[in-house]
Amino acid sequence: MLFNSIVFAIFLPIVFVLYWFVFRNSLKLQNLLIVLASYVFYGWWDWRFLALILFSTLVDFFVAQELQKTAIKRHQKGLLAISLLCNLGLLGFFKYYNFFISSWIDAWDLVGVRMDLQTLQIILPVGISFYTFQTLSYTIDVYRQKLEPTHDFIQFSAFVSFFPQLVAGPIERASNLLPQFKKPRIFNSDFAVSGFYLIIWGLFKKVVVADNCAFFVNQIFDGTHSYSSLELFFGAVLFGFQIYGDFSGYSDIAIGVARLFGFRLMVNFSFPYFSRDISEFWRRWHISLSTWFRDYVYIPLGGSHGSRWLQIRNVFIVFLVSGFWHGANWTFIVWGGIHALLFLPLLLAKVNRAYVGETVISLVQVPRILLTFILVSFAWIYFRADTLAIAHTFILKIFSFKDVTLTLFYATSKSQLFSFIICMSIFIMLFFEFLAIQKNRKEVQLTTYSAIFISLLIMLMGVFKNPSDFIYFQF
Amino acid sequence: MLKFLKKVGFIVIGFLLLSYLISHASLWSLRQSQFYKPTFLTNGVPQTQFDYIVLGASTGLTTLNTQTIDSVLHTTGLNLSVDDTSLPNQYLMLQHFIATGKRTDFCILAPNPKNYNTLEHTLSDNDYRFLMYAHRPYVHDYYSQFKGTRAAILQYSSWMPTLGVSYYNAEVFYPSLLSLLQPNKHNRFDDLGNYSYPDRAFVDAPISQFQDTDLTFKNSYLEKIKALCDLHGITMICYISPMKGLKADVGSADYTIINHSDLLKNSGYFHDGIHVNTIGRAQASVVFARDFKSYLGIN
Numbered sequence: 001m002l003f004n005s006i007v008f009a010i011f012l013p014i015v016f017v018l019y020w021f022v023f024r025n026s027l028k029l030q031n032l033l034i035v036l037a038s039y040v041f042y043g044w045w046d047w048r049f050l051a052l053i054l055f056s057t058l059v060d061f062f063v064a065q066e067l068q069k070t071a072i073k074r075h076q077k078g079l080l081a082i083s084l085l086c087n088l089g090l091l092g093f094f095k096y097y098n099f100f101i102s103s104w105i106d107a108w109d110l111v112g113v114r115m116d117l118q119t120l121q122i123i124l125p126v127g128i129s130f131y132t133f134q135t136l137s138y139t140i141d142v143y144r145q146k147l148e149p150t151h152d153f154i155q156f157s158a159f160v161s162f163f164p165q166l167v168a169g170p171i172e173r174a175s176n177l178l179p180q181f182k183k184p185r186i187f188n189s190d191f192a193v194s195g196f197y198l199i200i201w202g203l204f205k206k207v208v209v210a211d212n213c214a215f216f217v218n219q220i221f222d223g224t225h226s227y228s229s230l231e232l233f234f235g236a237v238l239f240g241f242q243i244y245g246d247f248s249g250y251s252d253i254a255i256g257v258a259r260l261f262g263f264r265l266m267v268n269f270s271f272p273y274f275s276r277d278i279s280e281f282w283r284r285w286h287i288s289l290s291t292w293f294r295d296y297v298y299i300p301l302g303g304s305h306g307s308r309w310l311q312i313r314n315v316f317i318v319f320l321v322s323g324f325w326h327g328a329n330w331t332f333i334v335w336g337g338i339h340a341l342l343f344l345p346l347l348l349a350k351v352n353r354a355y356v357g358e359t360v361i362s363l364v365q366v367p368r369i370l371l372t373f374i375l376v377s378f379a380w381i382y383f384r385a386d387t388l389a390i391a392h393t394f395i396l397k398i399f400s401f402k403d404v405t406l407t408l409f410y411a412t413s414k415s416q417l418f419s420f421i422i423c424m425s426i427f428i429m430l431f432f433e434f435l436a437i438q439k440n441r442k443e444v445q446l447t448t449y450s451a452i453f454i455s456l457l458i459m460l461m462g463v464f465k466n467p468s469d470f471i472y473f474q475f
Numbered sequence: 476m477l478k479f480l481k482k483v484g485f486i487v488i489g490f491l492l493l494s495y496l497i498s499h500a501s502l503w504s505l506r507q508s509q510f511y512k513p514t515f516l517t518n519g520v521p522q523t524q525f526d527y528i529v530l531g532a533s534t535g536l537t538t539l540n541t542q543t544i545d546s547v548l549h550t551t552g553l554n555l556s557v558d559d560t561s562l563p564n565q566y567l568m569l570q571h572f573i574a575t576g577k578r579t580d581f582c583i584l585a586p587n588p589k590n591y592n593t594l595e596h597t598l599s600d601n602d603y604r605f606l607m608y609a610h611r612p613y614v615h616d617y618y619s620q621f622k623g624t625r626a627a628i629l630q631y632s633s634w635m636p637t638l639g640v641s642y643y644n645a646e647v648f649y650p651s652l653l654s655l656l657q658p659n660k661h662n663r664f665d666d667l668g669n670y671s672y673p674d675r676a677f678v679d680a681p682i683s684q685f686q687d688t689d690l691t692f693k694n695s696y697l698e699k700i701k702a703l704c705d706l707h708g709i710t711m712i713c714y715i716s717p718m719k720g721l722k723a724d725v726g727s728a729d730y731t732i733i734n735h736s737d738l739l740k741n742s743g744y745f746h747d748g749i750h751v752n753t754i755g756r757a758q759a760s761v762v763f764a765r766d767f768k769s770y771l772g773i774n
Binding site: 006020187190192193196414417418448451452455456459460461462464465 | 478479482489490637640641642644649
């Protein structure tokens, strides 16, 4: 079920009414309703893959129970290995099997040996990378004795499958979300209204900013050879806004929907395009994933402690794994590698935390913001391109400066209209974000009238006829 | 909870009211314009009597140039073809033509030739161009015959115009703004409703073989259009426009047919497989005028 669909517009009020009006006196029934609603939400796409969620839930629930029962380290390690094997095994099979097979064939092909291995026609279950990481964090935290395991299977199922963030995050930590399923729900009007505002704001980012940018981005990335250097450059820039509007829009809607049910999810995006360096960008972009990798990969590896070489190794491992998490393609790995290369100088010069706690932006920082944005945009080329060869061609053509026309953006009345809508929507988005930053807020806070205004913009500028899928569903 | 519901209710009602006003204003603006064919017919065509009208899809729009035909035959014609449409839309356009109080002696049907065979009817891509008349019974009935989300959106726009205006915002809302500034602007057609694909240099490439393609004329809308024509004393002629390398095998004798499917024997006349370029258009229009002449009773 998509957040920007009519089905969801019907589904959400029904679940809301049942939750707050019919089952409000029973915590257990409220949690059960969340589980059922979540399974309907997910099953709407493909009910067969509900079995995977159920499997993942069962494995981690029972592994955590057993972890609590045993004090023998060897047994605990064995149980953790079962969880890792099951979750990463599922992920590995559904997401990476074909990649490893084809890479293996390609590698042998390089030395002249032809392998006759078959890839499989595998459907990637939506959101598998998100919910496996979420359940893994639970088991790892129980293993580390940072968290008491829950003995309530419904609570745990609700935590794993919570529909607002099931398919594209934020990837919640058990220590934040699970306790919320244990507490009785008290309806907080202001909190729920803030959620409603976030839904509107998220829809604006998705339906207006992202989906309009997709009009040019798809053309440019599908026909790299046909466009000028400047058009390609703006294609990369627009993809930056598309993926931001798409993914952060989804996160905002997810957080907003969760608030309607009394749940506080973590902030996933904190105005990343106002970052003043790459390090700050990664503190503002996909926060739930970057902190996951920080806590479960980077710090266990030693983090920024140890020798310089160890630090470099750790940074590369985290960024490469993060890139690979996004998709089974070398383009994502290179994307991660580029970010590692951009981040390393800051780490080695010990200026990677230069802007921690400094949220308000001054005019003199604008060039730094622009430079960071351009660097991020160039890295996005690898993220968006289907193959490394296309990405290389794309970048080489930008720097050839052979043709600096922008015909694509104004050649027809349709492209003029899209250009106008894109400029307007990006300006409005950045304007609202800038105001939020200057007021030291963690999110854009609409007022009653600005909510109506943004709703009207969605109506008049949104893409409804041929909407794009949420990009992060493929991960 | 009450506070929440009041707040959300205020936003939702405020949005619905404003969007309703904007949508109404938008459709009103389009109704005053000549931007799309339906309003062009109402506001941009002062004549009420025509010798013939061309009703078709992009093939009719770009093949038959009424200016050329009229210069040859000294007639008064009007091209009401709309690209990306099918015979149901042509039926709707004929209903609209009659509803505006205009008359014609001949109705030249010029859909995509394959459309003569179509048995299942679906909403066409450009059917939204009647949205500003969604409150009229014949338009509402037209939309309501189709299934699916798009058809429902157009159908229910008669009482909730926000649906259609938001769904087709690029095609409806922005043209309505443009129409406020330029009420006489047409969306890619001239004062007689004609349009042509851009000029291209003639590249001589003779077509030596024509493959036969069967046209069964089983589309149920042919009957409907014929019945409506008969009711208003209009003679219906089915025109089969030139196709690159295809010759239509016409099995039906139920309708009056002008078959020009294999008229143009050179690729240089074509824009693509079923559309002619300006050179092909001139050729096709002159030959059509010659054949059409016999129906007009002109010597």
